[in-house]
Amino acid sequence: MGLVVTNTLTRKKEDFVPRDEGKVSMYVCGPTVYGDIHVGNARAMVVFDVIRRYLLWRGFDVTFVRNYTDVDDKIIARAAEEGLSSEEVAFKYSAAFDEVVASLGIAAPDHPVRATEHIPDMVEMIQSLIERGFAYEAGGSVWFAVDKFKDYGKLSGRTLADMRAGERVEPDPNKRQPLDFAVWKAAKPGEPAWDSPWGPGRPGWHIECSAMSMRYLGTGFDIHGGGSDLVFPHHENEIAQAEAATGEKPFVRYWLHNGMVNMGNEKMSKSLGNLVLAKDLVAEVGPQVMRIMAIAGSYRSGVDFGEASLEQATRVSERLDSFRRDAPAGGKLSEEGRQFLNRFTEAMDDDFNTPVALGTMQEIIRRGNTLMGTSGPDDPQLPGLVEALDEITGVLVGPVAHAQAEGGSDSPTAKIEELVEQRDRARKEKDFGRADAIRDQLKQLGVVVEDTPQGTRVVSS
RNA sequence: GGCGGCGUGGCCGAGUGGUUAGGCAACGGUCUGCAAAACCGUCUACCCCAGUUCAAUUCUGGGCGCCGCCUCCA
Incomplete structure (x- = not known):
């Protein structure tokens, strides 16, 4: 029996057959570094760490990529709040992320990738999208035309008609269709910006994962992971961009999504x-x-x-x-x-x-x-x-x-050791009242003693 | 409204067309000066209603309830 995984794309358990025998290429959506991560974010990181460790343990040669979204509206907003530059905010919170993740024993990715270090890859992808007729420039921004990509909705299981029915957002006037999404955002004054054929701006959120995952893992890589709340629109859009830009599919063989923390x-x-x-x-x-x-x-x-x-x-x-x-x-x-x-x-x-x-x-x-x-x-x-x-x-x-x-059983302080010895002596002398009193005393110090046939064990609580 | 998921014993949480999940809690016991820890035992469930079947908690349909997504989100 081999490994079986639930693929969000088919909503079924499928035999896991990697693109290259014996190797697994895997990308997991990382944090937008604008604040400290919460338990839900951390759970996702743990889940994919376990999956990665298991694949390694099972003998696969795993290449694991995880990104930091380090340019984004929320980072810009946070920078304004904290009186820092958005680079400083991104640096601060990506360091905080690294610290928490390391404390949880989550192994570092083979390729920790940052959006701001891959702008040229994204620009190139956007150009390809425009050339191939899947994206258009308007007002210095570039939009992905969802109705040009016939598979749009295949991951989340919806049709364009479904989605239009549920529209709740004020569409940007530059969009041709309300569901079109930005792949390049024109810079407003004071915002971080990079030069591009469409003027200064920054990449849209979705494009970064498409571009960086393929940069390191190629097309048709094995596993793309993330929270179930990313299925739509984030991962749907990633598929659209990647498959439209390259003309190759699938972009990803197996989509894995973790559930939310309640x-x-x-x-x-x-x-x-x-x-x-x-x-x-x-x-x-x-x-x-x-x-x-x-x-x-x-x-x-x-x-x-x-x-x-x-x-x-x-x-x-x-x-x-x-x-x-x-x-x-x-x-x-x-x-x-x-x-x-x-x-x-x-x-x-x-x-x-x-x-x-x-x-x-x-x-x-x-x-x-x-x-x-x-x-x-x-x-x-x-x-x-x-x-x-x-x-x-x-x-x-x-x-x-x-x-x-x-x-865990780290160096008991001299005082605790002393008390434990006193208690052992009292027990030998059958002075149990005293022994129990010392046990209570130790408990107050946050130390629990357990008597075992091998002697007294000290457990710090 | 659309799409998707779920509903298991006091609780958390797997799983299966007929055969043990596991854990926590509780209770009884062994051990212990007493505890604690550990071990043994008890506790036997599958939202409701139809249908398929020799047999359904497990499959199908309907109902009810809960959750997620449809807007940034792991």
């Missing part, structure tokens, strides 16, 4: 103002819990980041940490380990079924705990099992798990 029963979004910043949640619950929450449901579904989900993800994370702390290091994969790994692979091959994959991970932990309970951490069956766990966590939680396992 708070309560509403989508978390900037416009609704109900957002939780990714950096705040990471600071509160730690990266591992956040990653687990992000993949606790299938990537295509929406996922709730409310209290209950948080608690459950926390438990999963704690079980993992606690097992890793007590279990021996991984060794040669055992037969039993291989069986778990097969189940993990089967789950992930089925459209990246992370909830089931996570279930497999927890079953390994249970099995490992049972072994340890029976014959202790030296049980010869453990290393081969732990090896399977390591491989799974390598894909699902990335380097975060190891970092936490090592750093």
Whole structure:
């Protein structure tokens, strides 16, 4: 059995057959860098990080590209608000993005690409669109003529007639059709601008992803990912531009879209103002819990980041940490380990079924705990099992798990060590009243002690 | 209004035409000085109504409800 993915283009699960055997080319829409990203943005990044790690683990040679939209109306607006240049705003928030994403153990792309560094590619594409009759210049801007591209609507499953029925926006007077969209925007005074055959201006949002993805991955690359809210118009427009400009299709073989993060029963979004910043949640619950929450449901579904989900993800994370702390290091994969790994692979091959994959991970932990309970951490069956766990966590939680396992029980302060020793002494002397009092005292310091056959364990909470 | 998705046990969340998801919570037990952790056991569901079928939670149709997109958005 091979890998199967749900392609938004067909709305079906399809066998994954990459363009070039053994290689996967993949592009994911990154942030518009005008502010701190929220949990929903971060979830998308986690989802595609897991997909990428899985493909790598499965032996594909993956080329991963992600963009920064660093020129845009919102950046310009933000710059005015903060009294900075739009370059400064873009720099500030792309650095902030990098920091959050790194803290979540999300691997850097092979090609982190910035719109402002690829203007010539975009200009070239726009010229091609005009030459081929798919775009027209009006008032210093260039518009894509949607009615010239007969496949327009194929990704989002709508027709031009459908869309006209639902029009809600005041069309720009320069457009021939209300649904035409800008591929090049004429600069207004004071805005960042680049020279072009149509005068000074900047690229439209959609063109950047078309141009940069093909620049690095060519046409007909394998996976294009992003949130489901990008299906229309963003990805629809990307297809139109790319296929119209090159005359080749498909632009992308498999379109993958992740579901939205909900708070309560509403989508978390900037416009609704109900957002939780990714950096705040990471600071509160730690990266591992956040990653687990992000993949606790299938990537295509929406996922709730409310209290209950948080608690459950926390438990999963704690079980993992606690097992890793007590279990021996991984060794040669055992037969039993291989069986778990097969189940993990089967789950992930089925459209990246992370909830089931996570279930497999927890079953390994249970099995490992049972072994340890029976014959202790030296049980010869453990290393081969732990090896399977390591491989799974390598894909699902990335380097975060190891970092936490090592750093988690970090240097207890002298005072805490002292108290723990006092408590151990009290317990030996059967002075349990005193031992319990010290335990309470430690708890107040944020330290939980657990008595195990191997001795007292200190867990910082 | 148009397009798309979803509705599973107290909760989160997979999945299947007849056979165990997994987790959280709860309860009982083992262990423990007591706890905690861990392990064992119990808890058995599939929105409603028709239809197809030997058999539907799973397929088809209708209904109800929820969500996303149609405007910037992961």
